[in-house]
Amino acid sequence: MYLEQRYGFEVYPKRDIVIVRGEGALLWDDQGTEFIDCASGIGVASVGHANPVVAKAIADQSQVLITCPGIFYNDVRGVLLEKLVSITPPGLSRAFLCNSGTEAMEAALKFARITTGKTGFISAMRGFHGRTMGALSATYKYRDDFEPLLPGHKFVPFNNFKKLCGALDDDTAAIVLEVVQGEGGVRPADKSYMQSVRRVCDEKNILLILDEVQTGFARTGRMFACEHMEICPDIMTLAKAIAGGVPMGAVMCSNRISSSLGKHGSTFGGNPLACAAALATIGYIEEHKLGDQATEKGRMIREYIDAASLPCVREVRQMGLSIGIELKMKARPVIEALLEKNILALPAGPTVIRLLPPLVITHDQIDRLVRRLVETISAFRLSGDK
Numbered sequence: 001m002y003l004e005q006r007y008g009f010e011v012y013p014k015r016d017i018v019i020v021r022g023e024g025a026l027l028w029d030d031q032g033t034e035f036i037d038c039a040s041g042i043g044v045a046s047v048g049h050a051n052p053v054v055a056k057a058i059a060d061q062s063q064v065l066i067t068c069p070g071i072f073y074n075d076v077r078g079v080l081l082e083k084l085v086s087i088t089p090p091g092l093s094r095a096f097l098c099n100s101g102t103e104a105m106e107a108a109l110k111f112a113r114i115t116t117g118k119t120g121f122i123s124a125m126r127g128f129h130g131r132t133m134g135a136l137s138a139t140y141k142y143r144d145d146f147e148p149l150l151p152g153h154k155f156v157p158f159n160n161f162k163k164l165c166g167a168l169d170d171d172t173a174a175i176v177l178e179v180v181q182g183e184g185g186v187r188p189a190d191k192s193y194m195q196s197v198r199r200v201c202d203e204k205n206i207l208l209i210l211d212e213v214q215t216g217f218a219r220t221g222r223m224f225a226c227e228h229m230e231i232c233p234d235i236m237t238l239a240k241a242i243a244g245g246v247p248m249g250a251v252m253c254s255n256r257i258s259s260s261l262g263k264h265g266s267t268f269g270g271n272p273l274a275c276a277a278a279l280a281t282i283g284y285i286e287e288h289k290l291g292d293q294a295t296e297k298g299r300m301i302r303e304y305i306d307a308a309s310l311p312c313v314r315e316v317r318q319m320g321l322s323i324g325i326e327l328k329m330k331a332r333p334v335i336e337a338l339l340e341k342n343i344l345a346l347p348a349g350p351t352v353i354r355l356l357p358p359l360v361i362t363h364d365q366i367d368r369l370v371r372r373l374v375e376t377i378s379a380f381r382l383s384g385d386k
């Protein structure tokens with residue numbers, strides 16, 4: 001029995017391995033077995049595990065100052081805020097720093113309420129925004145045992161502008177969307193849909209909150225996925241890859257968003273250690289053009305899977321290195337079989353295998369990955385039996 005099984009308050013069904021070390025896109029367990037990591041800590045390790053640039057920044061900062069609450073100014077935090085504003089779409093001019101994706105969503109919902117004086121939110125079916133009570137209220141799944149959640153949240157089908165318009169009313173504060181639904185099956189938004197949503201938000205004075213927690217920081221080939229859509233949200237939430245694995249979240253706000261002075265906060269939010277890690281991470285993404293790498297590598301993986309014409313595969317959806325392989329059968333047994341071939345992959349709904357490898361995955365690792373992937377999927381018949 002693992003120590004975690006004995007003492008952890010388990011919320012995740014676990015895979016039967018103990019991960020102890022990582023380097024780039026590789027992970028090792030306590031037996032020394034090597035895995036190609038297509039989970040990336042669920043979309044976190046975009047710059048690779050144990051990235052030396054990020055590790056050095058953390059080590060250096062840890063010897064200078066680890067904590068500094070938001071009631072004081074801090075040098076590193078200031079530099080990071082400036083950097084975030086400079087790399088996000090032009091309308092976003094300020095950032096609030098927190099510690100995770102769900103916290104970023106909580107803040108986004110509060111900021112939207114303060115700004116508009118309204119309490120209604122519309123989000124998408126299959127959307128995922130986090131598991132704390134506010135973020136969960138905007139999330140389509142995982143809510144049944146926790147009702148009643150926040151009132152005023154409605155759900156509409158993703159990529160259906162007519163249905164979205166039908167749900168708007170005088171109390172709508174904001175529309176909350178992912179650009180690529182990650183947990184919901186790797187489903188990219190249509191550009192025309194997103195542009196129409198932006199337009200209707202402007203016409204009706206409704207805020208657009210884009211959740212780029214999973215898509216941000218070059219995962220989809222651009223620094224932020226909304227760049228593909230050529231739109232700018234009023235609020236953008238970020239986390240996951242932002243600080244190379246050190247917990248951090250950020251809420252980017254346009255000038256339309258009212259100040260929340262004295263109305264929100266976070267003890268750890270924007271701590272110098274996480275800020276130093278984020279600065280190193282963003283610098284690495286820029287210097288190594290990880291967005292271009294995600295575009296090229298994502299296309300390679302997709303082409304290889306498409307070319308294999310696997311009978312069990314219904315559809316491949318992909319934007320950069322966010323890849324969803326929709327099967328005509330349950331994904332879970334295939335993911336387990338991949339683990340036996342030393343590939344770590346994620347589910348995204350019952351029938352989708354999700355691949356979120358570090359953007360630094362090498363071409364040689366991609367070769368090994370796609371060969372094992374195709375071999376493994378081919379071994380399944382449509383009944384689901386091997």
Ligand SMILES: Cc1ncc(COP(=O)(O)O)c(C=O)c1O
Pocket residue numbers: 042100101102103105128129130131178182183211212213214239240
């Ligand atoms: C799109 C999206 N939003 C929010 C979250 C919540 O982030 P966290 O787990 O850091 O709270 C996630 C996590 O998977 C996510 O994918």
